[in-house]
Every structure is written in C-alpha cells, then in structure tokens.
Amino acid sequence: MADSSQGAGSPQPLVYWWQPQGRERLFDLSGWPEEALGVLRSSLEQDGLAHSWQDGKLVVDAAHREAVAALLDDIVAASIPRLDSESDRTAYDLGDWPDYEIEVLIGALEEAGIVHEWTDDGELLVYEADEVRVDELFDSLDLRGPDPGIELDGEALTDLLTDLFVAADKLAHDAGDANALIAAHNAILEVAQLAVPYGMNPDLWQALGADAAELRRRIEVEAGATDGRAGLREPALGADADADADADDAGSGTGVQLDGDAAIEALAARVSDRLRRLL
Numbered sequence: 001m002a003d004s005s006q007g008a009g010s011p012q013p014l015v016y017w018w019q020p021q022g023r024e025r026l027f028d029l030s031g032w033p034e035e036a037l038g039v040l041r042s043s044l045e046q047d048g049l050a051h052s053w054q055d056g057k058l059v060v061d062a063a064h065r066e067a068v069a070a071l072l073d074d075i076v077a078a079s080i081p082r083l084d085s086e087s088d089r090t091a092y093d094l095g096d097w098p099d100y101e102i103e104v105l106i107g108a109l110e111e112a113g114i115v116h117e118w119t120d121d122g123e124l125l126v127y128e129a130d131e132v133r134v135d136e137l138f139d140s141l142d143l144r145g146p147d148p149g150i151e152l153d154g155e156a157l158t159d160l161l162t163d164l165f166v167a168a169d170k171l172a173h174d175a176g177d178a179n180a181l182i183a184a185h186n187a188i189l190e191v192a193q194l195a196v197p198y199g200m201n202p203d204l205w206q207a208l209g210a211d212a213a214e215l216r217r218r219i220e221v222e223a224g225a226t227d228g229r230a231g232l233r234e235p236a237l238g239a240d241a242d243a244d245a246d247a248d249d250a251g252s253g254t255g256v257q258l259d260g261d262a263a264i265e266a267l268a269a270r271v272s273d274r275l276r277r278l279l
Helices: 034-046 062-079 099-111 128-141 154-173 178-191 202-225 260-278
Strands: 017-021 024-028 052-054 057-061 089-093 116-118 123-127
Touching: 017 062, 024 062, 034 062, 057 062, 089 128, 099 128, 099 202, 123 128, 154 178, 154 202, 154 260, 178 202, 178 260, 202 260
Parallel strands: none
Antiparallel strands: 017 024, 024 057, 052 057, 089 123, 116 123
16 A cells, blocks of 8 residues: 555645847746756756746747757656655556547646656556545546537527636736636636537647636635635536647746746636637
8 A cells, every 4th residue: 555645745846937128038947956957958958958047037049949949848757756656556547538638637736746657658646645635636626527518509608608708818918807816717717628520620629628628627716715706607608629830939847837927827818819819
C-alpha cells in the first residue's frame, strides 16, 4: 500500500512564459532554480543559439523561439516528479478522451500537486493513495470523456458563440466585470456540452474548449473566494466544444499557472481571439 503522504506537497514542475518584443522573444523563467538555469545555459551554448539576459528574462531572436521553447520543455519534463514503481498505483484508461479535456485534467493535477504519469496507451497512472483526490478532480472539472455531445448549428450556434465572445472580450480587459463573469461561465458550460459543429476543424474546436474550460475553472475559483462573484447558475442547454497560435501571440510553457484576475484576463483574451477566428 502506498504511503498516504505520497503525492501531497510534491514539488511543482518548472514553468515559463514567453512574450514578443519587436523581433525578439522574452522568456520569463522566474522561480527556476540555478541548477535548471545551468542546464539551460549549457544547452543553449551546445546548440549555438544566440541569446542574452534582460532583467532575469532570456532574450532570443524570434526565429529561435521554437528551438528555445523545445529546450525549455525538455527541462520542464525532466523536472516533473515520477511515480515510484514499487508503490501501489491506480490506472485510468483515458486513451479515447478528447485532447482538450486531457489538457484541463493535466493542469488540475499539476496545480493539486498530484504526482502522475501517462502510458503510451493513454492511461493515467497515480498513486493508489491519491485515487480519491483524482476522482474528486474528475467530478469538480465536470469531465465527460468521449461523449460526442449535443449537436447545434445555424443561428443557435452563432448566438451562443457570440455571447461567449462578447463576455470573454470584456473579461480580457476587466476581470472584475461581474456580469461578464456570469455570462462567460454560463456560455462556457453550454459550449462544453456541444459536439464538434459540422464543418468546423476539430483541432480548433478542441483548442477553444481547452481554453474555455480553464477559464471557467478560474472563474469558479474566484467565485468561491469572492462573495461578490458567487451565484453562478447552471447552463440552459441540454441535460445529460488555430491549433497553432500566431508567432507573435504571447505564449506559455508546460504547466503554466496564473492566479486571480491575471489568469482570467489572459485566458479570456485567448478565448476571444480563438472565437474571433471562428466567427
């Protein structure tokens, strides 16, 4: 039997942000330990990638952004805690689950500090001692798996996506807009129930679904912490949602988490941008 303390308080994986600055890209590595930064410096030198440092941020030419991000992702992956093969583990078969729900689940597992791994067959492995916590995450995130969802098209679909776009656009500029918070939350709950609309690129739809689901979760976190944002209602729809962002868009690395209004505004901006391209 695994020790009940395993998985609790586990070190979080490294994270990073990057942002455009003219023809350069700035990578914010705040909180990275010197050991990880040393590995990065060695890798940059070994690959011959010209770079500099500005107020603690790594600065590279825009043409090298993808190469640098790949190096950072490798270092991030190496920092993720691994399961002890001698301890009891629980497996969840999620091989046929939609990518956007998997992304939401991964973010929640990392934020909760639950050590986990994935097999080549798409199985999620966690310590048996963390099984209850993982089950609670599935419930709280309202993950539904491979259910194709409700079919919606025409004016009804356009109206729903427009409502979400308007609310998200407002939140991107003011995360404290109570009406926009409620409108976005309700619209996201409805969009999450939909099958991929006819004629729409599934990858684009899944990318929208992942960002929208994380925005919804962040809104709910704030609603629970701030009395003035409580009372979000259930959706009206149903009972029982460019995969590649432009090179000049701000981006993030593996497992990046923001807090409070900053998280809501950043996610809302991504949602509104994706919807702008779809509508």
